[in-house]
Amino acid sequence: MSNENGMASGQIFKVLVGVVVFLVVAIWLLAKLATSGYNVDAEVMTKEAVAARLKPVGESKASDAPPGMRTGEQVFKAICISCHGQGLAGSPKFGDAGAWGPRIAKGWDTLTQHALQGFNAMPAKGGAADLTDDEVKRAVAYMGNAGGAKFTEPPVGGAGGAAAAADPATVGKKIYESVCVACHGSGAAGAPKFGDKAAWAERTKVGLDEVQKIATKGLNAMPAKGGFGGSDAEFRAAIEYMVNAAK
Ligand code: HEC
Ligand code: HEC
Known part of the structure; x- marks a missing residue:
């Protein structure tokens, strides 16, 4: 057991x-x-x-600040640095006083014009078409100063900066020169020619609002909005620019 x-x-x-x-x-x-x-x-x-x-x-x-309000340094670091950081393609290198000296000697107006419109291998606005003119100018001042210049950056949001960018006459001129001039500059295809008082007086008899409506829709050889892709307010500014130039 x-x-x-x-x-x-x-x-x-x-x-x-x-x-x-x-x-x-x-x-x-x-x-x-x-x-x-x-x-x-x-x-x-x-x-x-x-x-x-x-x-x-x-x-x-790259985008700390809203468009139009970027400082020279921000624009440089977002755009211009891709070439000017290393001196690519023969661009004057950032901080290189020897390379910038002869550039600075050309003067502020020439430098900013070249930066805005392009210069040899330097693309217009550094290839960033969405930059405002003042933003590009700020970047020119920023790079120029790092190379020994004593430029003043157009202020951000200050009297000069924002006011100039928002001024309808400036906006209208810019759009005219980049889009509308293709036809209205010479009066091509029956377009009322820039500065032609008689041609514009005839059109504006109905009032600017009506003119804008017609031009927005398009009229015969005039494409809708003249082929311009921006806002109505900007388009209106371009019309006013042409109308005022023919007064
Ligand atoms: C794709 C490359 C590239 C980018 C991006 C670029 N640059 Fe340039 N830049 C150049 C080159 C190349 C030159 C020299 C052109 C020459 O002298 O033939 C130049 C020259 C310049 C000059 C001197 C012009 C002169 O008259 O001597 C300025 C000012 C300038 N760039 C500003 C800018 C600014 C501001 C930006 C940014 C918004 C920018 N660049 C972005 C390539 C570039
Ligand atoms: C491809 C050529 C072309 C472009 C680009 C163009 N226009 Fe025109 N536009 C015309 C022609 C042609 C007429 C006249 C049409 C007609 O009366 O038959 C005209 C007429 C007009 C009129 C008068 C409309 C009316 O009431 O009679 C306005 C305003 C106008 N364009 C504004 C603009 C603006 C602003 C731009 C630029 C954003 C622009 N156009 C770009 C060809 C063009």
């Missing part, structure tokens, strides 16, 4: 040990799986967190 009982308890003990060993191994495996899974998540989260932290820093350089 006692021998039988001993055998039985011995077997139970073995089974128990087996179960315990199995459980320990199983828990260890589960723990390992869980930990490695956790590690993968942690790594992904870290990468995301890093990206999230880097992004605003990278973006703030």
